[in-house]
Amino acid sequence: MVARRDHLQVMLDTGAERRTLKYKTDYTVDGWGEPDLVVSLNEPAPVGASVILRGGRSTQNVAGCPMAKRYFDGCEKEVVLAPTMTLKVTGRQWNWSYGYPDYGDFEIFSNMLPEEEASEELYRFEVDNRVILPVGETIRVTTTASDVIHSWALPNFAVKIDAVPGRINETWIRAEQEGVYYGQCSEICGVNHAFMPIAVEFVSRPAFEAWIDGQRSLAGLDPMFETDSVKLAQADDAGAAAE
Ligand SMILES: [Cu+2]
Structure with a gap:
Protein backbone atom coordinates (compact mmCIF):
# COMPACT_ATOMS: atom_id res chain seq x y z
CA MET A 1 0.00 0.00 0.00
CA LEU A 81 12.10 -0.68 -1.99
CA ALA A 82 13.16 2.62 -0.50
CA PRO A 83 13.37 2.89 3.29
CA THR A 84 10.32 4.40 4.97
CA MET A 85 12.14 5.28 8.19
CA THR A 86 15.45 5.34 10.01
CA LEU A 87 16.37 3.55 13.22
CA LYS A 88 19.32 5.16 14.98
CA VAL A 89 21.25 2.59 17.03
CA THR A 90 23.78 3.67 19.65
CA GLY A 91 25.97 1.17 21.48
CA ARG A 92 27.07 2.05 24.98
CA GLN A 93 28.69 0.30 27.92
CA TRP A 94 26.46 -1.65 28.42
CA ASN A 95 23.18 -1.30 26.67
CA TRP A 96 21.72 -0.14 23.38
CA SER A 97 19.71 2.98 22.80
CA TYR A 98 17.45 3.53 19.83
CA GLY A 99 16.31 6.76 18.22
CA TYR A 100 13.45 7.22 15.78
CA PRO A 101 14.41 10.48 14.06
CA ASP A 102 11.40 10.38 11.70
CA TYR A 103 9.02 10.25 14.63
CA GLY A 104 10.37 12.79 17.08
CA ASP A 105 13.24 13.52 19.35
CA PHE A 106 12.98 10.60 21.74
CA GLU A 107 15.18 7.64 22.50
CA ILE A 108 14.54 4.30 24.14
CA PHE A 109 17.06 2.36 26.20
CA SER A 110 17.22 -1.38 25.89
CA ASN A 111 18.72 -3.29 28.82
CA MET A 112 19.10 -7.01 29.30
CA LEU A 113 16.44 -8.60 31.49
CA PRO A 114 17.96 -10.00 34.69
CA GLU A 115 18.03 -13.78 35.01
CA GLU A 116 15.05 -13.92 37.37
CA GLU A 117 12.83 -12.00 34.93
CA ALA A 118 13.81 -13.69 31.67
CA SER A 119 12.66 -17.10 30.55
CA GLU A 120 15.29 -19.82 30.61
CA GLU A 121 15.69 -19.90 26.81
CA LEU A 122 15.82 -16.14 26.44
CA TYR A 123 18.10 -15.17 29.30
CA ARG A 124 20.83 -12.94 27.80
CA PHE A 125 18.58 -12.29 24.78
CA GLU A 126 15.48 -10.64 26.20
CA VAL A 127 15.44 -6.95 27.06
CA ASP A 128 13.23 -4.57 29.01
CA ASN A 129 12.44 -2.37 25.99
CA ARG A 130 12.40 -4.04 22.59
CA VAL A 131 12.99 -2.12 19.41
CA ILE A 132 9.56 -1.84 17.76
CA LEU A 133 9.44 -1.61 13.97
CA PRO A 134 6.73 -1.88 11.29
CA VAL A 135 6.57 -5.15 9.38
CA GLY A 136 6.83 -5.13 5.57
CA GLU A 137 8.80 -1.90 5.38
CA THR A 138 12.43 -1.28 4.64
CA ILE A 139 14.13 0.20 7.69
CA ARG A 140 17.34 2.18 7.34
CA VAL A 141 19.57 1.39 10.32
CA THR A 142 22.40 3.67 11.34
CA THR A 143 24.85 2.65 14.05
CA THR A 144 27.22 4.58 16.24
CA ALA A 145 28.57 4.29 19.79
CA SER A 146 29.06 6.58 22.74
CA ASP A 147 32.20 5.06 24.26
CA VAL A 148 33.96 2.07 22.66
CA ILE A 149 33.32 -0.03 19.57
CA HIS A 150 30.28 -2.31 19.75
CA SER A 151 28.63 -4.34 17.00
CA TRP A 152 24.91 -4.57 16.34
CA ALA A 153 24.32 -8.12 15.17
CA LEU A 154 21.00 -9.62 14.11
CA PRO A 155 21.71 -13.01 12.52
CA ASN A 156 18.20 -13.50 11.05
CA PHE A 157 18.86 -10.50 8.83
CA ALA A 158 22.50 -11.32 8.10
CA VAL A 159 23.38 -8.08 9.82
CA LYS A 160 26.52 -7.54 11.90
CA ILE A 161 27.56 -3.94 11.73
CA ASP A 162 30.10 -2.11 13.86
CA ALA A 163 28.97 0.73 16.08
CA VAL A 164 31.95 3.05 16.27
CA PRO A 165 32.24 6.22 18.38
CA GLY A 166 32.34 9.31 16.17
CA ARG A 167 31.23 7.44 13.07
CA ILE A 168 27.93 6.42 11.52
CA ASN A 169 27.54 3.11 9.71
CA GLU A 170 24.46 2.29 7.74
CA THR A 171 22.56 -0.83 6.74
CA TRP A 172 18.93 -1.86 6.37
CA ILE A 173 16.56 -4.55 7.57
CA ARG A 174 13.12 -5.64 6.46
CA ALA A 175 10.81 -8.29 7.90
CA GLU A 176 7.94 -9.85 6.02
CA GLN A 177 6.50 -11.46 9.14
CA GLU A 178 5.59 -10.07 12.52
CA GLY A 179 7.70 -11.45 15.33
CA VAL A 180 10.66 -10.93 17.63
CA TYR A 181 14.22 -11.35 16.41
CA TYR A 182 17.20 -11.57 18.75
CA GLY A 183 20.85 -10.69 18.54
CA GLN A 184 23.78 -9.68 20.72
CA CYS A 185 26.60 -7.20 20.80
CA SER A 186 29.30 -8.86 18.72
CA GLU A 187 32.38 -6.76 19.37
CA ILE A 188 34.18 -7.26 22.68
CA CYS A 189 33.44 -4.00 24.45
CA GLY A 190 34.26 -4.54 28.11
CA VAL A 191 33.35 -6.65 31.13
CA ASN A 192 29.61 -6.64 30.41
CA HIS A 193 29.95 -7.27 26.69
CA ALA A 194 27.99 -10.51 27.05
CA PHE A 195 25.08 -8.67 28.64
CA MET A 196 23.90 -6.30 25.91
CA PRO A 197 21.42 -8.27 23.83
CA ILE A 198 19.30 -6.98 20.99
CA ALA A 199 15.57 -7.70 20.63
CA VAL A 200 13.70 -6.34 17.63
CA GLU A 201 9.94 -6.77 17.37
CA PHE A 202 8.13 -6.25 14.07
CA VAL A 203 4.48 -5.30 14.41
CA SER A 204 1.72 -4.07 12.10
CA ARG A 205 1.80 -0.46 10.94
CA PRO A 206 -1.18 0.54 13.20
CA ALA A 207 0.45 -1.13 16.21
CA PHE A 208 3.73 0.60 15.39
CA GLU A 209 2.03 3.98 15.15
CA ALA A 210 0.26 3.39 18.45
CA TRP A 211 3.59 2.50 20.04
CA ILE A 212 5.22 5.61 18.56
CA ASP A 213 2.48 7.78 20.02
CA GLY A 214 3.00 6.08 23.38
CA GLN A 215 6.73 6.85 23.29
CA ARG A 216 6.01 10.41 22.18
CA SER A 217 3.66 10.87 25.06
CA LEU A 218 6.35 9.59 27.49
CA ALA A 219 8.70 12.18 25.99
CA GLY A 220 6.11 14.95 26.43
CA LEU A 221 5.35 15.18 22.70
CA ASP A 222 1.92 15.39 21.07
CA PRO A 223 0.69 12.28 19.30
CA MET A 224 1.55 11.98 15.63
CA PHE A 225 -1.07 9.45 14.58
CA GLU A 226 -3.91 9.45 17.12
CA THR A 227 -4.62 5.82 16.44
CA ASP A 228 -7.58 4.04 17.99
CA SER A 229 -5.41 1.92 20.24
CA VAL A 230 -3.80 5.00 21.74
CA LYS A 231 -7.21 6.49 22.39
CA LEU A 232 -8.22 3.22 24.02
CA ALA A 233 -5.10 3.17 26.17
CA GLN A 234 -5.78 6.73 27.28
CA ALA A 235 -9.39 5.85 28.05
CA ASP A 236 -8.10 2.96 30.20
CA ASP A 237 -5.72 5.28 32.01
CA ALA A 238 -8.56 7.70 32.68
CA GLY A 239 -10.67 4.82 33.94
CA ALA A 240 -7.87 3.64 36.22
CA ALA A 241 -7.35 7.16 37.54
CA ALA A 242 -11.05 7.50 38.32
CA GLU A 243 -11.12 4.31 40.38
CU1 LIG B 1 29.05 -3.93 23.25
Whole structure:
Protein backbone atom coordinates (compact mmCIF):
# COMPACT_ATOMS: atom_id res chain seq x y z
CA MET A 1 0.00 0.00 0.00
CA VAL A 2 1.23 3.46 -0.80
CA ALA A 3 -0.78 6.12 0.96
CA ARG A 4 1.13 9.24 0.14
CA ARG A 5 2.43 10.86 -2.98
CA ASP A 6 5.94 11.32 -1.49
CA HIS A 7 6.20 7.62 -0.73
CA LEU A 8 6.17 6.68 -4.39
CA GLN A 9 8.82 7.33 -6.98
CA VAL A 10 8.37 6.28 -10.59
CA MET A 11 11.40 6.11 -12.89
CA LEU A 12 11.98 5.23 -16.50
CA ASP A 13 15.19 3.45 -17.40
CA THR A 14 15.96 3.31 -21.11
CA GLY A 15 19.31 1.63 -20.59
CA ALA A 16 21.08 4.80 -21.67
CA GLU A 17 19.56 6.92 -18.92
CA ARG A 18 17.33 6.70 -15.91
CA ARG A 19 15.03 9.57 -15.14
CA THR A 20 12.45 10.23 -12.47
CA LEU A 21 9.01 10.76 -13.91
CA LYS A 22 6.84 13.65 -12.79
CA TYR A 23 3.52 12.96 -11.14
CA LYS A 24 0.63 14.12 -13.38
CA THR A 25 2.96 15.35 -16.15
CA ASP A 26 4.24 11.84 -16.88
CA TYR A 27 1.98 9.50 -14.93
CA THR A 28 -1.18 9.32 -12.87
CA VAL A 29 -2.04 7.15 -9.91
CA ASP A 30 -5.27 5.47 -8.83
CA GLY A 31 -5.78 3.85 -5.47
CA TRP A 32 -3.74 5.83 -2.94
CA GLY A 33 -3.97 4.00 0.36
CA GLU A 34 -5.57 0.93 -1.15
CA PRO A 35 -3.98 -2.51 -1.51
CA ASP A 36 -3.81 -2.17 -5.28
CA LEU A 37 -2.14 0.88 -6.65
CA VAL A 38 -2.44 1.51 -10.38
CA VAL A 39 0.21 3.66 -12.00
CA SER A 40 -0.57 4.74 -15.57
CA LEU A 41 2.01 6.36 -17.80
CA ASN A 42 0.68 9.20 -19.95
CA GLU A 43 2.90 8.05 -22.80
CA PRO A 44 3.74 4.39 -23.38
CA ALA A 45 7.25 3.43 -22.27
CA PRO A 46 9.68 2.92 -25.18
CA VAL A 47 10.25 -0.69 -26.21
CA GLY A 48 12.93 -2.27 -24.02
CA ALA A 49 12.69 0.38 -21.32
CA SER A 50 12.13 -0.47 -17.66
CA VAL A 51 9.68 1.22 -15.40
CA ILE A 52 11.00 1.31 -11.86
CA LEU A 53 8.77 1.84 -8.84
CA ARG A 54 10.12 2.82 -5.49
CA GLY A 55 7.49 2.61 -2.82
CA GLY A 56 8.59 1.77 0.67
CA ARG A 57 5.15 1.02 2.03
CA SER A 58 4.16 -1.24 -0.79
CA THR A 59 3.85 -4.88 0.12
CA GLN A 60 2.49 -6.01 -3.24
CA ASN A 61 5.72 -5.71 -5.11
CA VAL A 62 8.12 -7.84 -3.11
CA ALA A 63 8.22 -11.35 -4.49
CA GLY A 64 8.49 -11.62 -8.23
CA CYS A 65 7.31 -8.04 -8.66
CA PRO A 66 3.63 -8.95 -9.22
CA MET A 67 2.59 -5.32 -8.95
CA ALA A 68 5.00 -4.23 -11.63
CA LYS A 69 3.91 -7.19 -13.75
CA ARG A 70 0.30 -6.37 -13.40
CA TYR A 71 0.62 -2.77 -14.30
CA PHE A 72 3.56 -2.73 -16.69
CA ASP A 73 2.97 -5.89 -18.61
CA GLY A 74 5.46 -6.13 -21.45
CA CYS A 75 8.09 -3.93 -19.84
CA GLU A 76 11.15 -5.13 -17.99
CA LYS A 77 10.60 -4.89 -14.29
CA GLU A 78 12.71 -3.84 -11.40
CA VAL A 79 11.33 -2.88 -8.06
CA VAL A 80 13.45 -1.20 -5.45
CA LEU A 81 12.10 -0.68 -1.99
CA ALA A 82 13.16 2.62 -0.50
CA PRO A 83 13.37 2.89 3.29
CA THR A 84 10.32 4.40 4.97
CA MET A 85 12.14 5.28 8.19
CA THR A 86 15.45 5.34 10.01
CA LEU A 87 16.37 3.55 13.22
CA LYS A 88 19.32 5.16 14.98
CA VAL A 89 21.25 2.59 17.03
CA THR A 90 23.78 3.67 19.65
CA GLY A 91 25.97 1.17 21.48
CA ARG A 92 27.07 2.05 24.98
CA GLN A 93 28.69 0.30 27.92
CA TRP A 94 26.46 -1.65 28.42
CA ASN A 95 23.18 -1.30 26.67
CA TRP A 96 21.72 -0.14 23.38
CA SER A 97 19.71 2.98 22.80
CA TYR A 98 17.45 3.53 19.83
CA GLY A 99 16.31 6.76 18.22
CA TYR A 100 13.45 7.22 15.78
CA PRO A 101 14.41 10.48 14.06
CA ASP A 102 11.40 10.38 11.70
CA TYR A 103 9.02 10.25 14.63
CA GLY A 104 10.37 12.79 17.08
CA ASP A 105 13.24 13.52 19.35
CA PHE A 106 12.98 10.60 21.74
CA GLU A 107 15.18 7.64 22.50
CA ILE A 108 14.54 4.30 24.14
CA PHE A 109 17.06 2.36 26.20
CA SER A 110 17.22 -1.38 25.89
CA ASN A 111 18.72 -3.29 28.82
CA MET A 112 19.10 -7.01 29.30
CA LEU A 113 16.44 -8.60 31.49
CA PRO A 114 17.96 -10.00 34.69
CA GLU A 115 18.03 -13.78 35.01
CA GLU A 116 15.05 -13.92 37.37
CA GLU A 117 12.83 -12.00 34.93
CA ALA A 118 13.81 -13.69 31.67
CA SER A 119 12.66 -17.10 30.55
CA GLU A 120 15.29 -19.82 30.61
CA GLU A 121 15.69 -19.90 26.81
CA LEU A 122 15.82 -16.14 26.44
CA TYR A 123 18.10 -15.17 29.30
CA ARG A 124 20.83 -12.94 27.80
CA PHE A 125 18.58 -12.29 24.78
CA GLU A 126 15.48 -10.64 26.20
CA VAL A 127 15.44 -6.95 27.06
CA ASP A 128 13.23 -4.57 29.01
CA ASN A 129 12.44 -2.37 25.99
CA ARG A 130 12.40 -4.04 22.59
CA VAL A 131 12.99 -2.12 19.41
CA ILE A 132 9.56 -1.84 17.76
CA LEU A 133 9.44 -1.61 13.97
CA PRO A 134 6.73 -1.88 11.29
CA VAL A 135 6.57 -5.15 9.38
CA GLY A 136 6.83 -5.13 5.57
CA GLU A 137 8.80 -1.90 5.38
CA THR A 138 12.43 -1.28 4.64
CA ILE A 139 14.13 0.20 7.69
CA ARG A 140 17.34 2.18 7.34
CA VAL A 141 19.57 1.39 10.32
CA THR A 142 22.40 3.67 11.34
CA THR A 143 24.85 2.65 14.05
CA THR A 144 27.22 4.58 16.24
CA ALA A 145 28.57 4.29 19.79
CA SER A 146 29.06 6.58 22.74
CA ASP A 147 32.20 5.06 24.26
CA VAL A 148 33.96 2.07 22.66
CA ILE A 149 33.32 -0.03 19.57
CA HIS A 150 30.28 -2.31 19.75
CA SER A 151 28.63 -4.34 17.00
CA TRP A 152 24.91 -4.57 16.34
CA ALA A 153 24.32 -8.12 15.17
CA LEU A 154 21.00 -9.62 14.11
CA PRO A 155 21.71 -13.01 12.52
CA ASN A 156 18.20 -13.50 11.05
CA PHE A 157 18.86 -10.50 8.83
CA ALA A 158 22.50 -11.32 8.10
CA VAL A 159 23.38 -8.08 9.82
CA LYS A 160 26.52 -7.54 11.90
CA ILE A 161 27.56 -3.94 11.73
CA ASP A 162 30.10 -2.11 13.86
CA ALA A 163 28.97 0.73 16.08
CA VAL A 164 31.95 3.05 16.27
CA PRO A 165 32.24 6.22 18.38
CA GLY A 166 32.34 9.31 16.17
CA ARG A 167 31.23 7.44 13.07
CA ILE A 168 27.93 6.42 11.52
CA ASN A 169 27.54 3.11 9.71
CA GLU A 170 24.46 2.29 7.74
CA THR A 171 22.56 -0.83 6.74
CA TRP A 172 18.93 -1.86 6.37
CA ILE A 173 16.56 -4.55 7.57
CA ARG A 174 13.12 -5.64 6.46
CA ALA A 175 10.81 -8.29 7.90
CA GLU A 176 7.94 -9.85 6.02
CA GLN A 177 6.50 -11.46 9.14
CA GLU A 178 5.59 -10.07 12.52
CA GLY A 179 7.70 -11.45 15.33
CA VAL A 180 10.66 -10.93 17.63
CA TYR A 181 14.22 -11.35 16.41
CA TYR A 182 17.20 -11.57 18.75
CA GLY A 183 20.85 -10.69 18.54
CA GLN A 184 23.78 -9.68 20.72
CA CYS A 185 26.60 -7.20 20.80
CA SER A 186 29.30 -8.86 18.72
CA GLU A 187 32.38 -6.76 19.37
CA ILE A 188 34.18 -7.26 22.68
CA CYS A 189 33.44 -4.00 24.45
CA GLY A 190 34.26 -4.54 28.11
CA VAL A 191 33.35 -6.65 31.13
CA ASN A 192 29.61 -6.64 30.41
CA HIS A 193 29.95 -7.27 26.69
CA ALA A 194 27.99 -10.51 27.05
CA PHE A 195 25.08 -8.67 28.64
CA MET A 196 23.90 -6.30 25.91
CA PRO A 197 21.42 -8.27 23.83
CA ILE A 198 19.30 -6.98 20.99
CA ALA A 199 15.57 -7.70 20.63
CA VAL A 200 13.70 -6.34 17.63
CA GLU A 201 9.94 -6.77 17.37
CA PHE A 202 8.13 -6.25 14.07
CA VAL A 203 4.48 -5.30 14.41
CA SER A 204 1.72 -4.07 12.10
CA ARG A 205 1.80 -0.46 10.94
CA PRO A 206 -1.18 0.54 13.20
CA ALA A 207 0.45 -1.13 16.21
CA PHE A 208 3.73 0.60 15.39
CA GLU A 209 2.03 3.98 15.15
CA ALA A 210 0.26 3.39 18.45
CA TRP A 211 3.59 2.50 20.04
CA ILE A 212 5.22 5.61 18.56
CA ASP A 213 2.48 7.78 20.02
CA GLY A 214 3.00 6.08 23.38
CA GLN A 215 6.73 6.85 23.29
CA ARG A 216 6.01 10.41 22.18
CA SER A 217 3.66 10.87 25.06
CA LEU A 218 6.35 9.59 27.49
CA ALA A 219 8.70 12.18 25.99
CA GLY A 220 6.11 14.95 26.43
CA LEU A 221 5.35 15.18 22.70
CA ASP A 222 1.92 15.39 21.07
CA PRO A 223 0.69 12.28 19.30
CA MET A 224 1.55 11.98 15.63
CA PHE A 225 -1.07 9.45 14.58
CA GLU A 226 -3.91 9.45 17.12
CA THR A 227 -4.62 5.82 16.44
CA ASP A 228 -7.58 4.04 17.99
CA SER A 229 -5.41 1.92 20.24
CA VAL A 230 -3.80 5.00 21.74
CA LYS A 231 -7.21 6.49 22.39
CA LEU A 232 -8.22 3.22 24.02
CA ALA A 233 -5.10 3.17 26.17
CA GLN A 234 -5.78 6.73 27.28
CA ALA A 235 -9.39 5.85 28.05
CA ASP A 236 -8.10 2.96 30.20
CA ASP A 237 -5.72 5.28 32.01
CA ALA A 238 -8.56 7.70 32.68
CA GLY A 239 -10.67 4.82 33.94
CA ALA A 240 -7.87 3.64 36.22
CA ALA A 241 -7.35 7.16 37.54
CA ALA A 242 -11.05 7.50 38.32
CA GLU A 243 -11.12 4.31 40.38
CU1 LIG B 1 29.05 -3.93 23.25
